Amino acid sequence: MFKRILIANRGEVAARIIKACKELGIETVALYSTADESSPHLSEADEKICIGPGPSGRSYLNKEAILQAALNSQCRALHPGFGFLAEDPLFSYMCSQQKLTFIGPSAHSIRLMGNKSLAKQTVKQAGLPTIPGSDGDLKNVDEAVKLAAELGFPVLLKATSGGGGKGIRPCNNEEEVRIFFPQAGMEAEKAFGNAALYMEKVIINGRHIEFQLLADSYNNAIHLGERECSMQRKNQKLIEESPSPAVDEETRSRMGALAAESAKKVGYLNAGTIEFLMDQDNNLFFMEMNTRLQVEHPVTEMVTGFDIVKEQIKIAANHPLSLKQEQVKFSGHAIECRINAEDPYNDFAPSPGKISKFNPPLQAGPGKVRLDTHVDQGYEIPSYYDSMICKLITHGENREEAIKTMENALKEFQIEGIKTTIPLHLEILNSKIFRSGDYHNNSLAGIMEG
Numbered sequence: 001m002f003k004r005i006l007i008a009n010r011g012e013v014a015a016r017i018i019k020a021c022k023e024l025g026i027e028t029v030a031l032y033s034t035a036d037e038s039s040p041h042l043s044e045a046d047e048k049i050c051i052g053p054g055p056s057g058r059s060y061l062n063k064e065a066i067l068q069a070a071l072n073s074q075c076r077a078l079h080p081g082f083g084f085l086a087e088d089p090l091f092s093y094m095c096s097q098q099k100l101t102f103i104g105p106s107a108h109s110i111r112l113m114g115n116k117s118l119a120k121q122t123v124k125q126a127g128l129p130t131i132p133g134s135d136g137d138l139k140n141v142d143e144a145v146k147l148a149a150e151l152g153f154p155v156l157l158k159a160t161s162g163g164g165g166k167g168i169r170p171c172n173n174e175e176e177v178r179i180f181f182p183q184a185g186m187e188a189e190k191a192f193g194n195a196a197l198y199m200e201k202v203i204i205n206g207r208h209i210e211f212q213l214l215a216d217s218y219n220n221a222i223h224l225g226e227r228e229c230s231m232q233r234k235n236q237k238l239i240e241e242s243p244s245p246a247v248d249e250e251t252r253s254r255m256g257a258l259a260a261e262s263a264k265k266v267g268y269l270n271a272g273t274i275e276f277l278m279d280q281d282n283n284l285f286f287m288e289m290n291t292r293l294q295v296e297h298p299v300t301e302m303v304t305g306f307d308i309v310k311e312q313i314k315i316a317a318n319h320p321l322s323l324k325q326e327q328v329k330f331s332g333h334a335i336e337c338r339i340n341a342e343d344p345y346n347d348f349a350p351s352p353g354k355i356s357k358f359n360p361p362l363q364a365g366p367g368k369v370r371l372d373t374h375v376d377q378g379y380e381i382p383s384y385y386d387s388m389i390c391k392l393i394t395h396g397e398n399r400e401e402a403i404k405t406m407e408n409a410l411k412e413f414q415i416e417g418i419k420t421t422i423p424l425h426l427e428i429l430n431s432k433i434f435r436s437g438d439y440h441n442n443s444l445a446g447i448m449e450g
Contacts, residue, residue: 001024001025001026001313001314001317002026002075002076002077002101002313002316002317003026003027003076004026004027004028004029004046004073004074004075004076004077005017005021005026005027005028005029005075005077005078005079005103005313006028006029006031006066006069006070006073006075006077006078006079007028007029007030007031007045007078007079007081008031008060008066008070008078008079008080008081008084008085009031009060009079009080009081009082009083009084009086010031010032010033010036010039010060010374010385011036011039011041011374011385011386011388011389012372012373012374012388012389012390012391013081013082013083013293013295014030014041014081014374015041015044015372015373015374016081016309016372017079017081017309018030018041018044018045019044019309020307020309020310020313021313022044023307023310024310024313024314026313027046027047028044028045028046028047029045029046029047029048029049029069029070029073029075030042030044030045030047030048030049031048031049031050031051031059031060031066031069032048032049032050032051033050033051033052033053033054033055033056033058033059033060033384034050034052034053034054034059035053035054035382035384035385036054036382037050038379038380039374039375039379040374040375040376040379041374047073049069049072049073051065051066051069052065054382054384055384056084056384056385060084060085061084061085063085063088063090063091063094066078066085067094067095067098067100070098070100071098071100075100076099076100076101077100077101077102077103077313077316077317078095078100078101078102078103079103079104079312079313080102080103080104080292081292081293082292082293082294082295083386086104086291086292086293087110087114087290087291087292088110089107089108089110089111089114090107092104092105092106092107092110093107101316101317102316103270103312103313103316104270104271104291104292104293104312104316105268105269105270105272105291106267106269108267109266109267109268109269109291110291112266113266113268113272113288113289113291114161114291115160115161116158116159116160116161116198116288117134117135117136117137117160117196117198118136118160119288119289120133120198120286120288121135121136122266123262123266123274123286123289124286126261126262126265126266127258127261127262127265128258128259128262128274128286129283129284129285129286130285130286131200131201131203131277131285131286131287132151132200132201133147133151133155133198133199133200133201134147134198134199134200136198137160137196137197137198138157138181138196138197138198138199141177141178141181141182144157144177144181144197144199145174145177145178147199148171148174148177148199149174151199151201152201153171153172153173153202154170154171154172154202154204155170155171155177155199155200155201155202156168156169156170156171156199156200156201156202157169157170157171157177157180157181157184157197157198157199158184158197158198158199158200159184159187159188159191159192159194159196159197160188160194160196160197160198161188161192161193161194161196165234165235165236166187166188166191166192167184167185167187167188167191167192167197168184168235169181169183169184170202181197184197185197203277203278203279203285204280205280205440205441205442206230206277206278206279206280206440206441207228207230207244207246207277207278207439207440207441208228208229208230208232208237208275208276208277208278208287208441209226209227209228209229209230209244209246209247209275209276209277209278209284210226210227210229210273210274210275210276210290210294211223211224211225211226211227211255211256211259211260211273211274211276212224212225212226212227212271212273212294212297212300212308213259213260213263213268213271213272213273213274214270214271214272214308214311214315214321215260215263215264215268215269215270215272215315215321216269216315216319216320216321217269217315217318218320218321219264220320220321220324221260221261221263221264221268222260222321222323222324222325222328223256223257223259223260223325223328224300224304224306224308224328225242225243225252225256225300225303225304225328225330226242226243226244226247226252226255226256227240227241227242227244227294227296227299227300228240228241228242228243228244228245228246228247229275229296230439230440230441230443231428231434231439231443231444232441232444233348233444237295237296237338238337238338238421238424238425238428238444239335239336239337239338239425239428239434240296240299240335240336241299241333241334241335241336241399241402242299242300242302242303242333242334243303243330243333245399245437245438246278246282246437246438251282251284255276255284257325259274260325262274268291269315270312270315270316271292271293271297271308271311271312271315272289272290272291272292273289273290273294274286274288274289275287275288275289275290293308293309293312295338295388295391296336296391297309298334298336298370298372298391298393299334299335299336299393300334302332302334302368302370302393302395303330303331303332303333303334303395304328304329304330304331305329305331306322306323306328332367332395332396332397332398332401332402333395333396333397333398333399333401333402334393334394334395334396334402335393335394335402335403335406336391336392336393337391337392337393337406337410337421337422337425338388338391338421339388339389339390339391339392339413339415339420339421339422339425340387340388340389340420340421341353341381341387341388341389341418341419341420342387342419342420342421343419344419344421344423344424345423345424346419348421349419350383350387351381351387351418351419351420352380352381352382352383352387352418353380353381353417353418354378354379354380354381354417354418355375355376355377355378355379355380355381355389355415355416355417355418356377356378356416356417357377357414357415357416357417358375358376358377358379358414358415358416359377359412359413359414359415360373360390360412360413361392361408361409361410361412361413362412365405365408366396366401366404366405367394367395367396367397367401367402367404367405368394368395368396368405369392369393369394369405369409370392370393370394370395371390371391371392371393372390372391372393373389373390373391374389374390375389375390381418389420392406392409392410392413394406394409399437403429403434403435406425406429407426407429407430410422410425410426410429411426424448427447427448428444428447431447433446433447434447
């Protein structure tokens, strides 16, 4: 096992990794930018190193500085968390060149699955069903127009690299394809350094279902069930739950096994998530694979009782998986609300600033409550980074109990000095659409409209 790990990230996920390392008896070195120098999680690390000024390009994305910090602090392993460099194949390769263990998949796997059009071809060969669309990247707008006519409108132009809703454009006719093709390409180039696009047929009112996978270096791969991530705003997840109200036991077992087998066939290592889109006939189609820890991993931990972050570290230290597939058990229901420093009723405008009051729920009952966060009262939210300040997760014996516990917890949660998405979460939880479990990727608009 590793003696000391560098955490190449910030905020809530850095705090989460520190917690896992402490439980494994591993020392931690936390990086921070000058904008994060007062972040409460830094006091939990054994050592902290300033990596640069606030802008992420000069701090959390500075590969050379991060590698130098790891070597100077005598770390032999590095956890990238999610975001920033977590899915950067060059960074993974640079770590290996410095004999620094990257706690995640290989550079080859990140490159293979990070290129979404190539990933689609790869998993199709491994046996996963895929959404009808282009075979590889689109060469030009004329090819896009021709393929769209063959598939039938509406279609979706999607960036080959990256995520987070960048470089995505729905098109309802040829004119829109011609207008949006250069727009999506420019946005993708700016966000990911790659303007390449591919095309998929639009599945109207689909559901976003993803399976959590773990794979070791001994050719073992398992799944930890699925998460429902359909409550979204512009392709950004707001609420996740496990299990999905739309997935039955037979589908869970069959598609989970198929996803795990696909990971084995491509030689995948460590934690990863295969994301599917479910159509109105409950068919699942591969969308993409995220080659990292997911923001929403706690809901899976709540229903399985399994620590994914600790398992990531063990796999990276060349341990075999702690569980076999038949040992994975699911219990109850879990829900996660991403609490962002945003004003949901002002077009989700960012709300950086000082948190004047931060009183989290203590015991909201009737189920269990978990809070993953790095902030505290008096913390100044920087304007440079993602707006998520914490994740509230609840668990109940069933979905109704998990929802009730979440509703109680959100009502008890006091955050002042900034705007947050808590009021919106309460609105969603109390909506007939969410309560029914019969919702999809476009349901949020209907809920907010009343």
